[in-house]
Amino acid sequence: MKSLYIINQPQKLNQALPFISEQDGILLIEDAVVVATYGSVQANHQTLYVLVEDLIARGLKDKVGVEQWNLVDYPQFVELTLQYDKSVSWL
Amino acid sequence: MATYSLLVTANPYSSQGQLSAIQFAKTLLEQGHELMRVFFYADGVLVASRLHAPPADEINLTKAWAKLAIEKDIELIACVTAANKRGIVNVAEAERNALTGNNLDPAFEISGLGQLTEAMLNSDRLITFG
Amino acid sequence: MNKSICIVFNKTPYGSQAGRELLDIALMAAAFDMPITALFVEQGVYQLLKGQEPDILDIKNHSATFKALPLYGIEDILVEEDALQKFNLNVQELVEIDGLKTISSSHAQSLLANSDFILTL
Numbered sequence: 376m377k378s379l380y381i382i383n384q385p386q387k388l389n390q391a392l393p394f395i396s397e398q399d400g401i402l403l404i405e406d407a408v409v410v411a412t413y414g415s416v417q418a419n420h421q422t423l424y425v426l427v428e429d430l431i432a433r434g435l436k437d438k439v440g441v442e443q444w445n446l447v448d449y450p451q452f453v454e455l456t457l458q459y460d461k462s463v464s465w466l
Numbered sequence: 467m468a469t470y471s472l473l474v475t476a477n478p479y480s481s482q483g484q485l486s487a488i489q490f491a492k493t494l495l496e497q498g499h500e501l502m503r504v505f506f507y508a509d510g511v512l513v514a515s516r517l518h519a520p521p522a523d524e525i526n527l528t529k530a531w532a533k534l535a536i537e538k539d540i541e542l543i544a545c546v547t548a549a550n551k552r553g554i555v556n557v558a559e560a561e562r563n564a565l566t567g568n569n570l571d572p573a574f575e576i577s578g579l580g581q582l583t584e585a586m587l588n589s590d591r592l593i594t595f596g
Numbered sequence: 597m598n599k600s601i602c603i604v605f606n607k608t609p610y611g612s613q614a615g616r617e618l619l620d621i622a623l624m625a626a627a628f629d630m631p632i633t634a635l636f637v638e639q640g641v642y643q644l645l646k647g648q649e650p651d652i653l654d655i656k657n658h659s660a661t662f663k664a665l666p667l668y669g670i671e672d673i674l675v676e677e678d679a680l681q682k683f684n685l686n687v688q689e690l691v692e693i694d695g696l697k698t699i700s701s702s703h704a705q706s707l708l709a710n711s712d713f714i715l716t717l
Binding site: 381457462 | 489591594
Binding site: 390 | 716
């Protein structure tokens with residue numbers, strides 16, 4: 376099964392990564408969106424998404440420089456939860 | 467079309483989680499999906515109080531949930547154990563615990579954790595906002 | 597076949613009640629006959645450490661309930677090996693639970709991939 380890992384705090388991404396499979400997706404929301412502005416992430420083939428509303432709210436939309444990140448809005452967030460078999464909020 | 471349930475554990479006015487959950491709920495409903503139930507657990511239950519009085523220029527999260535629940539006929543359920551210990555009580559729980567008042571917003575219900583399990587078994591997707 | 601659930605404990609007790617509140621979810625899901633795995637990763641392995649005395653802080657000790665998990669039909673109790681190593685812990689220091697096993701992170705990864713629901717708090 377493919378999972379969508381939803382990360383809402385920046386420090387949680389590295390904690391969750393060892394448990395996320397290659398075919399999974401990772402979506403950054405809330406404060407975790409800052410991670411998408413850091414440069415590249417040591418992800419292991421997972422598809423990476425970041426919630427654009429949360430970037431805009433923080434003035435960070437233009438700071439996502441790396442093509443690694445796919446910007447998604449709320450309608451796409453809902454679509455992603457269906458595209459993946461399940462969603463996992465790694466709190 | 468899919469059936470969703472949400473698990474909301476975020477503290478209402480200290481963190482963004484409740485707002486994310488409301489936005490997600492609105493969006494999935496706009497797309498024609500069904501929202502079976504929103505289950506509030508841990509600090510998430512705090513939003514079920516009808517006594518929140520945020521400043522006029524800030525969102526009232528309880529009212530935002532209540533509006534969704536009334537317009538779209540969605541169950542908002544707060545876990546009884548989590549709610550009681552955090553001072554969220556309905557009339558029956560207030561009487562049972564000999565408390566002088568109750569504060570559950572009428573759009574919300576108090577029930578057991580079994581409602582979360584049942585939501586998992588009967589929804590296509592469960593999304594957690596913490 | 598009922599949908600399966602993997603409950604992930606990833607926080608130290610007692611700074612938050614996450615462990616206790618996840619435990620309550622596990623027990624309830626067991627009552628619904630859902631196949632359940634309790635997975636302890638990262639700082640969550642501290643949930644299982646022997647000799648906890650949260651009573652001195654007026655906090656209820658929930659660690660004994662972990663021992664009772666098999667009685668509720670929860671027999672898959674898995675602990676991340678890497679976390680034990682990282683925190684200088686060994687299995688002998690954990691509460692004795694029938695069937696408790698240590699697993700690698702990659703095993704945990706495939707277990708998570710195969711669960712219908714995954715909950716953390």
